[in-house]
Amino acid sequence: MACVALTSLMATIQLEFVQPNNGRVPLDDEASISINSLFEKLSSLQGFVQQKSGAKGRGTAIRHLEIEIRDFALDAEDRIEIQLSNFLLAIKNPEDQQKAYQKLHQTLGEAAENAAELLEKSKQTDDEEVVINESEGPLIPSLKHYLVSEPSNIMVGRHYDLRQVREKLLWRGTWKLEVLSIVGMPGIGKTTLARSVYENALVAGHFEVRSWVSMSGAGGYNQSRMLHHLLWTLAEADDDEIKKGSIPDDDDVAAEQICKCLKGKRYLIVLDNLPNNEACYDIRHCLPDDTNGSRIVITTTHFVRRGDYDDDSNSYIHNMTLLDPEESWTLFCNNPFLKLKEHRAPPIFKEIRSQVVEICEGLPHSILVVAKRLSKCDNIRQEWNKVQKEIELLGVLDRRALTHTYNQLPQHLKVCFLYFGVFPKRSAIKVKLLMRLWIAEGFINPFEGKELECQAYKYLQEFIDRSLILIDNWSSSSGKIKNCRMHSALHSFCVREAQKEGIFCALNTLQLPRGSISMFAKSCRWLSFYTHKFDYYVLLRTNNPRSIFFFQEDAEIYVSFMLLRVLAFVPSSFLQRVPARLQDLVFLRYLSVTEWFEGLDYVVSTNRNLQTLVVSGKESQLGAPTFQLPSTIWESPQLQHLELDKSYVIDPPSMDKDNMQTLSWIKIEKAVCITDVEGGYLFGKNISKLNHTIKYKEARAEVDDYYKTDPKLEHVAGIREAGESDLLVQKIAYQLSQKGLVPFNPNFFNCEGNIDNGFGRVTTQPNETEIVNRLSRTK
Structure with a gap:
């Protein structure tokens, strides 16, 4: 029960106090020793929870202790982050900031004391006799x-x-x-x-x-x-x-x-x-x-x-793969319970055919459960409505077996597994989005110098190897998984476990009275708005939300924004209602908005933890004006992923941005882009995805999906329009290759057709010397 809360607390301490070059609070030697001691105690508690969660015959004392550890971790993280927020927001008032600093240290000390007491309890519990699971039975049963x-x-x-x-x-x-x-x-x-x-x-x-x-x-x-x-x-x-x-x-x-x-x-x-x-x-x-x-x-x-x-x-x-719709219906009709003739099924069964196929998602066990239930009733329609609701709510798989599988997961995978519950049932999940969210939440542990993205992808592969997550499709350029999804039968279990942990609430605003939404929002760490058929919610305690996901239309919620880490798919109407609260988002790590609005640049530029900024915008029309975003966005030191809709542009940064891994739709003027590339300011060594808008004599060329051979560089590339802008991009590409940022690919410099500046028609692959001579003449 305590694994998610402990993982979250340790990630916060790691990011805010332990991680080098990111400390926002000055720590003397004594404070650093205290922080490290607290972190070690939390690691020991996490080891205890991991050991006991997978053990058979857990006694009542162990279960109560796990609940106590969970509540401690949730409360400690709230108190630490509230005091840290007070300290950061009091930067203009030295006296108030000093008071907040003292309270923060006091809170950290109290957390260390409480952790030590719980650690001592865990050692005492280990000495108690473990209750034997009577259901195990003899070694050799019948x-x-x-x-x-x-x-x-x-x-x-x-x-x-x-x-x-x-x-x-x-x-x-x-x-x-x-x-x-x-x-x-x-x-x-x-x-x-x-x-x-x-x-x-x-x-x-x-x-x-x-x-x-x-x-x-x-x-x-x-x-x-x-x-x-x-x-x-x-x-x-x-x-x-x-x-x-x-x-x-x-x-x-x-x-x-x-x-x-x-x-x-x-x-x-x-x-x-x-x-x-x-x-x-x-x-x-x-x-x-x-x-x-x-x-x-x-x-x-x-x-x-x-x-x-x-x-x-x-x-x-x-x-094994899931059944397709035809195979699903064949199994439904030919199972030993109903024994229907596939092409002569009664009209009522034909009416619910599409619903049965959709809700079972090709899982044979689900199909047989539905068929068995419907075979025992007279009113098929009434029973089907009842079955449909139960499947959506509880699933059809053996809950004991799923619980055992979940308990056997390593601690770092448990929290990532539960996080799938924030996505709507039966939805395809973009892998890059999932990995960035895991990283923003602090779920990914650095391992042997590997990049966090590589480690997150390894986590996903472990879920696939355990048959907990399905591959939806692959990326044609990188050869990696592009989209994944969780089967609805597992999703129901996932949601229930996350709610049982006291950290998650999925709200269907179409079902709830407006006034009650804020009450639910204050009871969980992860709040997700999407359509579902759940008719129950678990409200274990008062909670401060850390992540809000808008998969559904805007909801009128009023909660504290102070501790938010993730704001995803936020509609502009929501942000317009709460502009003043955005000043408090000192912990924000992931921000995805549907439209830019005034004041957001302050939030982005002053936030030291922001890792991902996505501005999706509306579908841009041909010839529609572009909106210039402020260059202060670059001032966020941890910014790694910047993705803008084509209707937005931003000037290149004036400082080194080695952290950047994704750049999308960055405006490059001819006068500045060559200087920036040569100066090493626009691109960093870690860049893995690059989409640019190149503006040259009012012409725009899209650059994407070309250097597919480089495992680090998934997208840099091709030219969609002919003209001088082609040569400008080629010059940029060549300079990047000389700096070792992209591989040198001669095929990129083949130019079919007439070139306006007198370079002539090139129909054969040029050598590097010819490329240099040709590009050096680009004005």
Whole structure:
């Protein structure tokens, strides 16, 4: 429960007091030691929470302590940031600032004392006896729960998947022992596919010994359990020696008997519902490889990509995909509950077809749950409305299994996972937006000198490897993930967990009375406005919001803006109502507005923490006038990403901006752009995306998406118009390449067509000397 609150508090302390070159408060040696001591205590508390959150049989004392730690962290961060805000806003009054400075130090000291007390409690709690989870059951439960003697689920469609997996099992290209991993999110049909392959006549006839072991159930996974279950299933085959004896308790003895049972035989072992693919290697040592075509099939939601497993030539990954709309409807009609004829379904089912397909999003488990519910009622329409609401609210996946998966996440991933709840259900999420928000919130931990963006992308990849996030599409230029999304079944769980943590509230302004919105807004850290069908809200405590997202039309809310870090997709009507409050945004790190307004330049220029500024604006019309933004924007020292709509322009900075990673629609005049590029002021070494508006003799040329070969530079490039502006951009590009900021690409300097300034038609690729001579004549 406390992981998000602790992560947020530690990120604030790291940014405001520990991070070099960003301190806004003068700290003497004594204060620095105190800050570091507080940070170490918080790290210890975070380690305790991480250890206990994934433990089985947590006692009441541990749960109460976690709540106490959560409340402490939320309260401490509020108090520290309020005092820090008072200090920063009192800059013009030395006496008031000195008083605020003393209160800030006092608050930090109290936080350190409280953290020390909680740390001592955590040590005492560790000494208490851990309550045993009675639901775990005996080591070897009833065999019938694990055998495949029961009728298998009907698999509709998936013919390609079935054929791929079956051919891999029967393929005689390699006789070595192979591991085949069937990977996908919960409820996507991994077990059903594995069962269909297992019972296939060709597969059954090909292998001498087959065994199915499932790690389902409350007991979960452990190596000893898997060994003994496997031996038990083999004992049911034809080994009289094992039948006469008993299943040994010793793991080594069990491993020897498994090896003896399988030695010299072609076998197929299915390990269903493993926590990850690495668990397979816990028993692989006891499975003989007689180079006779034996196979191991595992089903899992988590494929770990590291070490030797990535290079294992004797392994194969089969990634499951969601059903398309036609396959979804076929499964709905042909399931064992409804047994409808697909093309002769009653009219009422045809009426709700599109709704069923949309709400289930191609997840087989969701489709079967809906079909089973509708098969038991007379009033289909009434029941469907009820089912639809329940699915949107609660989801259909096993909550205990999802909770276990969530608890097993590392601490740094838990908070990032819950953050997906701020986005509307079934929405595509831009990866660059997601990563910038994670960084702005302080969720990304620097690791071995890696850039924060690289680390954030690694976090996202971990979610994908765990089947918690789906890839929507890829970037054609960089080859990286462009958009991702969370399946609605997981989104429901995510929202509920975030609300349970006391940090999130998703408001549908269409459902709530205007007067009640501010009450909800004051109860959470992350406030998101979007359309949903939730009819409940969790109000655990009074809270100061840190992040507000406007995915819905403007809402009349009145909350304290003092501690805001993120303001995203803010409509201009909202900002016009609260212009005075924007002066208090001393912690703002991410700002995305739909339209520039007077006074915003002050907020941007005076904010030392602002990392991202996005001004989207309205769709610009051809020939429409552009709006000149003030150059004071560049005064924000942490600014890394500046994206402007085409209707806005800004002059280049007059100071070095090495922090910049994204520049979009920056006005460059011929008279100044060459000087700025040569002086090294316009671009920094970290630049990764560059979109410019080049203004030359009233002509504009778009520069984007050209130097695709450079992994650091996703977008710099091509010319859309012919004329002298082409040569001007070419000169800039060449100077950038000489400074090592972009790669030298001769193809960029091919100029088809007549050039007005007398350079002639160039139809062949020029060499570098020719380029230099030609560009040196550019006026």
